[in-house]
Amino acid sequence: MIKLSTVLRRTTGAGSVVLGLLLLGAPLAAAQAPAPAAGAYVRIAHLSPDTPNVDVYVGSVADPARSFVVPGVGYGAVSNYRSLPAGSYVVSMRAAGAAADSPAVISTSVDARPGGAYTIAGVGLAADLGLSVLTDKIEIPAAGQANVRVINAAASVPTVDVGPERAPTWAAGVGFGTDTPYTAVPLGTWNLQVSSAGKAAVTLPCELEANSAYTVLLVDRDGGLEAEVIRDSAGTGVVPVGGVQTGFGGLTPDPVVLVGGGAVAALAGGLLAGRIASRARAR
Amino acid sequence: MGHGGRPCPEIRRRPRAMLVALPGQRARPARGALVGGLATAAVLVMAGSIGVVLTSPVDRPAVTVSPAPEIPTSAGPTPLDVRTTIVAVRATALTIPDLGIRSDLVDLGVDGAGALEVPADAAVPGWFTAGAVPGELGPAVIAGHVDSRSGPGVFFRLADLAVGAEVEVGRSDGASARYRVVDVLTVLKSAFPTDRVYGPTSGAELRLITCGGEFDRRTGHYVRNIVVSAVLVDEA
Incomplete structure (x- = not known):
């Protein structure tokens, strides 16, 4: 058995072979694996208009058993997020149905940090296919605002401007195959307009809610332009201030009344003993 | 699992999102708000009955309507029946087998100072109604007394x-x-990790909060919070 780390080092630039090996030993049992430790979120997107469907292989470097395949991902698709342990992953795309050990069309590595969220997207035209790792927003926006970014995956519109009708633009000159950083915009209902070369191409209603981040995704569809608003993350609709006062102190010894304190200590001791006993029984 | 107990993460927790901004649903050029609303409602019903799992790959019940940019209209109101149906979902019960906890839940909001309310009864935990509905995107928050x-x-x-x-x-x-x-985190209330507890997440998560550390008799409060974070179990 060759150590994974060795293989990786030896085959830099040919991660596909490594991943093939990884995945041969990584059946669908991945879903039954133990819970992730403080995890990250990863989702897959196919944003290359002229690239046929792909199978996307996500290989965990630390724990091959947590590797998985997302089969048959077509242009314009954005998967749901998948919760994974933080760590390093190798992501590869193969033509749909291609053997797991066949050379990947493209691959990249992803360093998923604890608490992070990532979108891994095949971007650009097939002749110039790239695999982008986008960091998705998980910070609390300023009060009254939401975070919004734009991904232009529509070859039919070389550059676009995106913003509400009759209001300042949120993102200007977004080229095909590129994405913008998140920008903070006011909450509420908007009639969002996507324009190309100064002409409105698509108008869509969207509702931006508190403590959330969104992606406006543009794709070519049936000879036209299609826009989709995807919610990347959501927090509580109201963000409480400070800590939570969830205790009355009844189990804390009272230093003034010695007898009472003793009684409480005895009670606590009794509870502790009970816990130890029940644990002992459980073994 | 799987005996009808699955969450329905495709159903958004806040009713205002119903019409367009759902993850996985294609917001489309306004063509007629009523039709769009009904289509969305139909998708929601479908999502509910088949128990769509949050982590299922790619194929989501997306409604795709080809662009009709020549008819730009305003969004219009969301049908009321959709709102009232969805907003009614609450967290009602908590089970933690390892701690022998099986309890009903009360509703919690925020108090006049903006802090999270706590249950009146130390024996019953509470669910923060402005957080996520359990099983749906974002952190669901439950607080209970130590x-x-x-x-x-x-x-x-x-x-x-x-x-x-x-x-x-x-x-x-x-x-x-x-x-x-x-x-499982122990934190000073004076340095409470608000982002980590209430901030946006890209999946369905849960926070369980109680008190810990020393009890400060002058304030009548413990100085620390215990914060347990959990993520929805993948059923895919």
């Missing part, structure tokens, strides 16, 4: 919960969400 004035509260042993432990939250619509603990 003690009353005279004895242990429902979350007396919360700090003992181990990573990997299971927590189940029942909902008023009969569904339930199953989470697995990923993190």
